[in-house]
Structure formats: structure tokens, C-alpha cells
Amino acid sequence: MGKRVTIADIARAAGVSKGAVSYALNGQPGVSEATRERILQIAAELGFTPSRGTRPPSGSGAVGLVLCRPPRILGVEPFFMELISGIEAALSASSCDLTLHVVADHGAELEVYERWATQRRVDGVFLVDVRVADERLDAVRRLELPAVAIAGPGDFGGITSVWSDDAAAITDAVEYLAALGHRTIARVGGLPHLLHTVIRTEAFAAACRRLDVQHAVTVPSDYSGEEGGRATRRLLSSTERPTAIIYDNDIMAVAGLGVAHEMDLSVPRDLSIVAWGDSLLCSAVHPPLTALSRDVAAYGSVAAQHLLTVMAEGTVPSRQHATAFLVPRGSTARPSQVLADTIR
Structure with a gap:
């Protein structure tokens, strides 16, 4: 008696996910008609006999997102709220739910993926805050969880x-x-082990070298207002006080603006500030903050559409979304010395 043909066998032969095979065999929505016909044909050729347990991998039709960030930061972090709103908009159009889980450390995050896969709680996952040499990539491949990384360019092993x-x-x-x-520029960066932080740090240093910026430094932080404020105080108290600071999110930039006022420095005359992220916070302060702006909700929507396709078809090419663009506002100007020289 030969080995019983499984859904995994059909998935390998068709080049799709096990979830896509299960959808096709059960007549469930989630795959195109062309893909459904191809899967059914391959199943017939392999001699597949369905069992009573054949069904989509998740009874709830859900996808998962695990956030490894302190809850106090997530409560005020505009980026993730906007990202989730975009994800939800795309998923709701496909009658798919988002399961969100917040954890304190990476070990707990891996445990969540194990539990979701074992209990068949989700059909796919988003990976955010991708780290250098991120063990989650191997974990989701081992668990055969369809995934989309919301991350920088690079090889993520398929x-x-x-x-x-x-x-x-x-x-x-x-x-x-x-x-x-400006010839003395600082940057208050995010968590140093994150891939996008590394990309920003290297690009910042390269641009400063090319443009002959005399003093350029990046100070790591954790995206919180408290840490952003402390980093700003250290920078503004140093012998090489910057005339401009770029912040890796708008929460830290607003905190930096407050520190500048506290130290009786005028923005933008004594210090120019640029925020990464252009939430309403940037327009609600005085002066309003120059910011790197992008449509984060649209970013989340594209990621969700890609995950739905990966779940149905097994693979989809990676996609570059729109680059953040600079929106100058009142927090940036010529440094006071340059301005004085120009007037003279």
C-alpha cells in the first residue's frame, strides 16, 4: 500500500501554500479560479483522497501580527496605529480578521507563532520590526506559516x-x-538592532560624508519621548552641539522640541528639527515640525493585500512602496551663524 497523498504533497507540486490547497479542495474563497482548477487537476493526478478533516488552516479566517514593543510606547506611537488601520481596511474587504498580540520580548514572540501554528489560529502573519539575523524568519518557514515582512530590501529566504x-x-x-x-548634524535613531535602523544609520553617515558635514553622530534610542528627550539633552550639552537633529519618529521629535525650549534654545534659529513620520503631532506643536511624510495606512494596506495573495497563491514578488518625502515647515531654517554671515 503506497503512501497517502497529503495536502503538503499537492502544495509542493503546485507551488502554492497548504492553505491555498485547502481552500481549493473545500470550495472556499481565497484562490483564483485558475489556481483552483490547477490544484484540483494536480490533486487528481496524484490520486488524492480527501479526508473528513480537510479544511482551511484556520477556522476563523484570521491573520496575525505580533508587536514586541512596550505597551506604553504603542499607546502613543502613531506609526503602528496608522499601519494597523491600513491592514484592517484591506482585510475587512476580504472578510479576514486581524489577531493582534503584544509581547515583552522576542522569546514570547516566538512562542506566539508556535501556538498560532499548532492551534491553527491564523492563516498567515505579518513580521514587523525585522531585526538583523532575525530568528523569526526561520521560525515561520519551519512552521509553514505564510508571512509578509514589513521591512527593508534584502533576502529574507523566500x-x-x-x-x-x-x-x-x-x-x-x-x-x-x-x-x-548645517555642518553639525545629529540623529536620534531607533532601536539599533532593527534592520531599518541599520539602513538609516548607514545612509545618514554616507550622506554626511559626501556633503562634507563636519560633525555627524547617531544616538540610539527606543522611540519613546522619554529616551528621545534624554538623547536631545546629551546632544545639546555636548561640546559639538548640533545645529540640526533628525529624529527617527515624531514622538521623539516633539520631545526634542520641548527640551530645546527648556534649554532656552530657539527653534529653528538655534536648532533645526526634522521628524521621521508626519502624524498630526507634527502640525500641533509650535513651530510645526518639518517631517519625512508617507501614507502609512496605504503601506499597511499593500502589506495586507500581499499577505492575502501569499496565503492563496503561495508566493508573490516583494514590493517597494512609496519613499517618504520631505515636508518643510517652521522647525528648519539656516543656522544662526550662517544667517548672520549672509546678512553681513
Whole structure:
């Protein structure tokens, strides 16, 4: 008696996910008619005999997102709220739910994926805050969880990514500040082990070297207002006090603006500020913050559409989303010394 043909066998032969095979065999929505016909033909050729347990991998039709961030940061972080709103908009159109889980550390995050896969709680997952040498990539492949990484460019071992060109965006910000005459520029970065932080840090340093910025430094932080404020105080108290600071999110930029006022520095005369992220916070303060802006909700929507396709078809090419663009506002100007020289 030969080995019983399984859904995994059909998935391998068809080049799709097990979820897509299950949808096709059960007449469920989620795959195109062409893909359904191809899967059914391959199943017939292999001699597949369905069992009573054949069904989509998740009874709830859900996808998962695990956030490994302190809840206090997520409560005020505009980026993730906008990203989730875009994801939800795309998923609701496909009658798919989002399961959100917040954890304190990476070990707990891996445990969530194991539990979701074992209990068949979700049909796919989003991977955010992708790290250098991220063990989650191997984990979701081992668990056969369809996944989309919301991350930078790179080889993720066959996992589809949706990404934005952070290197080009940070370069635009440095070029703008250099054109205003700034030659001492600092950056308050995010968590240093994240892939997008590394990309931004390397691009910032390269742009400063090319534009002959005399003193350029990146200070790591954790995206919180508290850490952003502390980093700003250290920078503004140093012997090489920057005339401009770029922040990796708008929460830290608003905190930095508050520190500048606290230290009796005028923005933008004594200090120019650029925020990464252009939420309503940037327009609600005085002066309003120059920011790198992009449609984060649309970014989330594209990621969700890609995950739905990966779940149905098994694979989809990675996609570059729109690059953040600079929106100059009242927080940036020529540094006071350059301005004085110009007037003379």
C-alpha cells in the first residue's frame, strides 16, 4: 500500500501554500479560479483522497501580527496605529480578521507563532520590526506559516517583503539640511538592532560624508519621548552641539522640541528639527515640525493585500512602496551663524 497523498504533497507540486490547497479542495474563497482548477487537476493526478478533516488552516479566517514593543510606547506611537488601520481596511474587504498580540520580548514572540501554528489560529502573519539575523524568519518557514515582512530590501529566504526606501529618505533630509548650511548634524535613531535602523544609520553617515558635514553622530534610542528627550539633552550639552537633529519618529521629535525650549534654545534659529513620520503631532506643536511624510495606512494596506495573495497563491514578488518625502515647515531654517554671515 503506497503512501497517502497529503495536502503538503499537492502544495509542493503546485507551488502554492497548504492553505491555498485547502481552500481549493473545500470550495472556499481565497484562490483564483485558475489556481483552483490547477490544484484540483494536480490533486487528481496524484490520486488524492480527501479526508473528513480537510479544511482551511484556520477556522476563523484570521491573520496575525505580533508587536514586541512596550505597551506604553504603542499607546502613543502613531506609526503602528496608522499601519494597523491600513491592514484592517484591506482585510475587512476580504472578510479576514486581524489577531493582534503584544509581547515583552522576542522569546514570547516566538512562542506566539508556535501556538498560532499548532492551534491553527491564523492563516498567515505579518513580521514587523525585522531585526538583523532575525530568528523569526526561520521560525515561520519551519512552521509553514505564510508571512509578509514589513521591512527593508534584502533576502529574507523566500519570504515576501513590502518596504520603503529609508536610505533615500534620510539622504533627502541630510541634503536639505546641508543646503541650509548645517555642518553639525545629529540623529536620534531607533532601536539599533532593527534592520531599518541599520539602513538609516548607514545612509545618514554616507550622506554626511559626501556633503562634507563636519560633525555627524547617531544616538540610539527606543522611540519613546522619554529616551528621545534624554538623547536631545546629551546632544545639546555636548561640546559639538548640533545645529540640526533628525529624529527617527515624531514622538521623539516633539520631545526634542520641548527640551530645546527648556534649554532656552530657539527653534529653528538655534536648532533645526526634522521628524521621521508626519502624524498630526507634527502640525500641533509650535513651530510645526518639518517631517519625512508617507501614507502609512496605504503601506499597511499593500502589506495586507500581499499577505492575502501569499496565503492563496503561495508566493508573490516583494514590493517597494512609496519613499517618504520631505515636508518643510517652521522647525528648519539656516543656522544662526550662517544667517548672520549672509546678512553681513
